[in-house]
Amino acid sequence: xxxxxVVDLTVEFPTRRGVLRALDRVSFSIDAGEILGVVxxxxxxxxxxxxxxxxxxxxxxxxxxxxxxxxxxxIDTLSAEPLRRIRGRRIGMIxxxxxTTLNPLYTIGRQLTETMQTHMRxxxxxxxxxxxxxxxxxxxxxxxxxxxxxxxxxxxxxxQRVVIALALCADPVLVIADxxxxxxxxxxxxxxxxxxxxxTRDHGTAVMLITHDMGVIAETADRVAVMYAGRIAEIGPVAxxxxxxxxxxxxxxxxxxxxLEHRVDRLRQIDGAMPRxxxxxxGCRFNPRCPRVFDRCTTEQPELLDAGATRAACWLxxxx
Amino acid sequence: xxxxxxxxxxxxxxxxxVSRPFLQRMFTxxxxxxxxxxxxxxxxxxxxxxFALVGESxxxxxxxxxxxxxxxxxxxxDILFENQPLSSARAQPGLRRRMNMIxxxxxASLNPxxxxxDIVSEPIRxxxxxxxxxxxxxxxxxxxxxxGLTxxxxxxxxxxxxxxxxQRISIARALASEPDFLVCDExxxxxDVSVQAQxxxxxxxxxxxxxxxxxFISHNLAVVRHMADRLGVMYLGRIxxxxxxxxxxxxxxxxxxxxxxxxxxxxxxxxxxRTPVGGELPSPIxxxxxxxxHPRCPLANDRCRVEKPAHTMAGAVQVACHAVEEGRDG
Amino acid sequence: xxxxxxxxxLAYNFRTSPVALASAALALILLIAAAFxxxxxPHNPMDVASLSLxxxxxxxxxxxxxxxxxxxxxxxxxxxxxxxxxxxxxxxxLVGFLSVLFAIVVGxxxxxxxxxxxxxxxxxLMRVADVQLTFPSILTAxxxxxxxxxxxxxxxxxxxxxxxxxxxxxxxxxxxxARTVRGSTLVERNKDYVMAARVIGVPSWRIMLSHVLPNVxxxxxxIGTLGLGLAIxxxxxxxxxxxxxxxxxxxxGTLIRFGDDFLFSGEWWVTVFPGLTLILMVLAIxxxxxxxxxxxxxxxx
Numbered sequence: 025x026x027x028x029x030v031v032d033l034t035v036e037f038p039t040r041r042g043v044l045r046a047l048d049r050v051s052f053s054i055d056a057g058e059i060l061g062v063v064x065x066x067x068x069x070x071x072x073x074x075x076x077x078x079x080x081x082x083x084x085x086x087x088x089x090x091x092x093x094x095x096x097x098x099i100d101t102l103s104a105e106p107l108r109r110i111r112g113r114r115i116g117m118i119x120x121x122x123x124t125t126l127n128p129l130y131t132i133g134r135q136l137t138e139t140m141q142t143h144m145r146x147x148x149x150x151x152x153x154x155x156x157x158x159x160x161x162x163x164x165x166x167x168x169x170x171x172x173x174x175x176x177x178x179x180x181x182x183x184q185r186v187v188i189a190l191a192l193c194a195d196p197v198l199v200i201a202d203x204x205x206x207x208x209x210x211x212x213x214x215x216x217x218x219x220x221x222x223x224t225r226d227h228g229t230a231v232m233l234i235t236h237d238m239g240v241i242a243e244t245a246d247r248v249a250v251m252y253a254g255r256i257a258e259i260g261p262v263a264x265x266x267x268x269x270x271x272x273x274x275x276x277x278x279x280x281x282x283x284l285e286h287r288v289d290r291l292r293q294i295d296g297a298m299p300r301x302x303x304x305x306x307g308c309r310f311n312p313r314c315p316r317v318f319d320r321c322t323t324e325q326p327e328l329l330d331a332g333a334t335r336a337a338c339w340l341x342x343x344x
Numbered sequence: 345x346x347x348x349x350x351x352x353x354x355x356x357x358x359x360x361x362v363s364r365p366f367l368q369r370m371f372t373x374x375x376x377x378x379x380x381x382x383x384x385x386x387x388x389x390x391x392x393x394x395f396a397l398v399g400e401s402x403x404x405x406x407x408x409x410x411x412x413x414x415x416x417x418x419x420x421x422d423i424l425f426e427n428q429p430l431s432s433a434r435a436q437p438g439l440r441r442r443m444n445m446i447x448x449x450x451x452a453s454l455n456p457x458x459x460x461x462d463i464v465s466e467p468i469r470x471x472x473x474x475x476x477x478x479x480x481x482x483x484x485x486x487x488x489x490x491x492g493l494t495x496x497x498x499x500x501x502x503x504x505x506x507x508x509x510x511q512r513i514s515i516a517r518a519l520a521s522e523p524d525f526l527v528c529d530e531x532x533x534x535x536d537v538s539v540q541a542q543x544x545x546x547x548x549x550x551x552x553x554x555x556x557x558x559x560f561i562s563h564n565l566a567v568v569r570h571m572a573d574r575l576g577v578m579y580l581g582r583i584x585x586x587x588x589x590x591x592x593x594x595x596x597x598x599x600x601x602x603x604x605x606x607x608x609x610x611x612x613x614x615x616x617x618r619t620p621v622g623g624e625l626p627s628p629i630x631x632x633x634x635x636x637x638h639p640r641c642p643l644a645n646d647r648c649r650v651e652k653p654a655h656t657m658a659g660a661v662q663v664a665c666h667a668v669e670e671g672r673d674g
Numbered sequence: 675x676x677x678x679x680x681x682x683x684l685a686y687n688f689r690t691s692p693v694a695l696a697s698a699a700l701a702l703i704l705l706i707a708a709a710f711x712x713x714x715x716p717h718n719p720m721d722v723a724s725l726s727l728x729x730x731x732x733x734x735x736x737x738x739x740x741x742x743x744x745x746x747x748x749x750x751x752x753x754x755x756x757x758x759x760x761x762x763x764x765x766x767x768l769v770g771f772l773s774v775l776f777a778i779v780v781g782x783x784x785x786x787x788x789x790x791x792x793x794x795x796x797x798x799l800m801r802v803a804d805v806q807l808t809f810p811s812i813l814t815a816x817x818x819x820x821x822x823x824x825x826x827x828x829x830x831x832x833x834x835x836x837x838x839x840x841x842x843x844x845x846x847x848x849x850x851x852a853r854t855v856r857g858s859t860l861v862e863r864n865k866d867y868v869m870a871a872r873v874i875g876v877p878s879w880r881i882m883l884s885h886v887l888p889n890v891x892x893x894x895x896x897i898g899t900l901g902l903g904l905a906i907x908x909x910x911x912x913x914x915x916x917x918x919x920x921x922x923x924x925x926x927g928t929l930i931r932f933g934d935d936f937l938f939s940g941e942w943w944v945t946v947f948p949g950l951t952l953i954l955m956v957l958a959i960x961x962x963x964x965x966x967x968x969x970x971x972x973x974x975x
Contacts, residue, residue, distance in 0.1 A: 181624055209563070212625070214609070240609050278611065281566070284608060285610070285612055291541040291570065292541065297539060444873060445873045447866035452866045454867055463867075466870075470875065521874055
């Protein structure tokens with residue numbers, strides 16, 4: 025049984041110009057200890073998927089269909105309080121901007137001990153010892169002294185380390201990391217990605233890693249889901265999706281990334297732009313930009329189909 | 345010497361005043377505090393080529409972009425445009441017209457209250473390249489077509505376009521003054537990768553077709569590799585390594601360049617394990633003494649901690665590193 | 675063009691906000707009553723010949739001896755209170771609009787220059803604004819009004835009084851506009867579209883007028899609306915204190931002052947109805963201003 029099972033998740037935003045469907049029947053699962061990367065361009069729905077799982081959709085967004093099963097139990101129907109207990113205890117969260125997670129008025133030690141004591145029975149001194157241990161593990165130098173410092177006394181990279189400690193300190197089984205390194209410089213980004221990967225591997229924690237950076241996915245994730253306009257276009261093992269993408273969108277996406285290894289005269293580009301939610305085309309959402317479009321693509325919406333090592337929502341892989 | 349350089353920077357430094365307000369300083373008896381954003385930077389850009397500057401936040405690359413088009417005055421050193429001091433070049437409309445700039449944020453770089461045709465025609469009107477309304481209109485049409493838009497897009501406002509289309513509008517505006525030198529400050533870093541490819545291809549096409557010279561600023565080494573003929577790697581206000589892009593990517597010499605190249609996650613190395621270099625980016629207000637990179641450098645010794653390294657040639661590449669100079673870099 | 679305006683977010687917000695609709699309706703009714711007073715008012719209160727002391731102190735409808743020719747009663751000279759209010763609103767609104775307009779023009783000019791130039795110019799201009807803001811604006815208006823009136827020759831005083839009042843109230847309000855415009859200008863001048871104009875050498879004054887100004891005008895409209903309420907009250911206060919407009923051009927404030935003498939002798943309507951009108955007018959304007967502020971502020975949406 026998968027740790028997290030998302031089945032036909034649909035998220036809608038009612039607006040005065042009609043209901044916008046931001047996620048349309050998104051299905052995937054994450055096994056215990058696995059790192060699933062979720063990539064896509066801005067507006068593809070990857071952050072929304074993460075927010076919907078933990079019940080943090082911004083109003084007026086709402087889950088309009090589907091199920092979210094966590095450890096075999098439905099969590100999309102839970103009320104705010106039991107969901108809040110799962111969040112933090114069983115599911116940790118890391119966001120792009122550490123300052124949205126850290127309270128500027130409390131020392132980081134207080135924030136760590138409070139998080140642990142909310143979810144676990146610990147005395148004050150036990151919690152403090154554990155907190156110092158966590159700061160040490162995430163690579164904060166002189167953790168025993170720095171524990172009483174405030175968030176603004178840390179650099180951006182160090183703050184993201186503290187946020188990782190905060191997300192992991194209650195021993196969750198799943199961490200949802202939404203663009204955890206986007207705000208950081210490349211040399212710092214490498215440190216944070218390595219840290220996240222090592223710590224979750226040591227603790228057997230599963231990770232849903234949401235990012236627009238295919239490179240980060242390539243070296244971190246086990247499997248990857250490529251999202252496009254509110255749907256999953258392709259999902260499968262990272263190496264397969266990168267080397268032999270089965271969906272024309274993932275194929276174009278990989279080819280449009282400039283490489284460090286060799287220089288090409290022209291990058292392969294996908295013409296046009298992702299459709300806005302109020303102008304989703306009929307049939308396959310990618311069909312107006314697709315180089316391999318044919319009749320069926322413009323009328324019928326494809327579901328995920330077996331495509332060799334991966335599964336792709338593309339009629340090229342229909343065998344009926 | 346073949347053709348003279350389009351732009352030449354000679355030992356350019358730029359300081360920002362980051363002192364507290366005057367009154368506060370008077371009461372606390374604090375001295376003025378200066379931030380050395382650009383420190384002794386020299387480079388030249390040959391016509392029709394792309395010179396790229398790459399580095400992390402606070403390294404001074406965007407300050408150089410603004411110095412290069414005269415938005416800032418250098419505190420020290422000289423910038424020459426077509427062999428003339430930049431300030432006197434900019435005083436002549438005929439020369440000022442020949443340089444323009446493309447910005448990073450496609451949302452802030454277009455005036456939200458203006459129609460696209462007014463945005464694109466601003467340089468045409470400013471330099472009186474055309475004056476009759478139908479002439480201006482025709483030019484706007486040509487410019488929009490050149491970047492893959494249509495004249496009918498000119499009637500719309502910026503918010504009706506996606507990020508990539510806005511960046512096309514920005515490029516059309518930059519081309520409107522008929523420049524031959526363009527400063528591009530992180531032109532694709534706010535864009536999604538598939539759109540980034542469109543814009544990079546467009547910029548390369550335009551360069552070939554119009555013979556443009558680019559000063560290309562980016563934090564993304566892969567993008568720089570795709571665009572640059574020559575390359576400067578910046579760290580805390582200094583160019584630490586400079587030379588032909590191909591040579592630097594093939595055999596990086598400076599330890600910082602190596603760190604940067606090693607830190608970039610690459611598609612072709614699925615699941616690779618690595619040992620990232622530790623340490624934080626120091627604050628540019630109080631840079632470390634000696635070589636600013638020494639606290640993070642695996643090759644640092646006592647000399648690096650006290651003595652600022654000079655720019656020395658190492659093959660085709662110019663490097664500012666004691667270890668490279670002494671042959672300690674292995 | 676019209677359909678686009680109707681479908682815009684602001685128009686939609688307006689159509690669906692009961693407060694905005696109600697206050698706009700009230701403001702519109704008062705505005706029409708004031709603008710078309712010569713045609714709508716039952717009597718001409720300025721026409722001294724038509725006044726008769728026989729008609730003085732007629733009570734409003736609902737009381738004994740009331741009749742429909744003077745629905746809100748008459749004052750001590752037999753003037754119809756309703757007509758006087760409608761004519762009085764003209765003066766109040768005129769002074770309010772013109773003084774806010776004056777304050778907006780001065781405030782935008784100073785705010786743009788301070789924000790765009792920065793440095794010592796900014797410091798000097800904003801310290802002046804700060805100093806003025808430490809005094810209540812009515813005190814500033816009183817002071818300016820007093821100084822100018824004293825300086826004017828006696829014969830010209832009455833004719834010019836309305837301009838003096840507009841100037842005095844306008845001067846008392848400009849710092850609010852200047853500070854807002856300066857704040858927005860500081861944000862806008864660092865945006866890349868301003869940089870783009872600077873790179874091609876567009877002169878500063880043109881950047882300020884054609885690029886920055888259209889982008890800082892939104893908040894000005896909000897404070898302008900709220901400032902209109904303030905200006906009307908300021909004028910009423912000055913007139914109530916007797917340093918405002920001459921009795922030949924009675925505003926709402928003047929009417930309240932006249933009627934005040936009879937408040938305790940039983941003829942309350944002479945002062946209460948102009949007072950109520952003033953309250954309703956300022957309330958409608960302020961509610962509209964509040965709505966506009968919320969509608970233009972994306973964070974509250």
